[in-house]
Amino acid sequence: MKQTEMEANLHCTRCQEETLHSIVYVNDQMKSVECTECHQKISVQVDIMKEFYKEVYEKIATKPKRMTQEYKANLNGFISRLPIRVLSKPYRLMRYLNESYKVIKQYKK
Ligand SMILES: [Zn+2]
Incomplete structure (x- = not known):
């Protein structure tokens, strides 16, 4: 079991622009996405x-x-x-x- 962190440019709904986001994966499943500018975080429920x-x-x-x-x-x-x-x-x-x-x-x- 692995936790992997990746970065990607995505559109942030709060910043209203494309910003660098930090994406965390557990195995192949996305766990959370966080805007590195405003730190708005979207967590995905991982069982x-x-x-x-x-x-x-x-x-x-x-x-x-x-x-x-x-x-x-x-x-x-x-x-x-x-x-x-x-x-x-x-x-x-x-x-x-x-x-x-x-x-x-x-x-x-
Ligand atoms: Zn943002």
């Missing part, structure tokens, strides 16, 4: 845990067919069993989870 689980699911789904069926059958059950599956995965995934946790923590203030 951070949903994004996270979706990503974890994609990463660990090495047996897509069975996992997908389970996933569809009972999403909550799938998530509650996730830690057990994750533990059997290599260190690389644990490191990834730690990085993701840092991003998620920002949303849990």
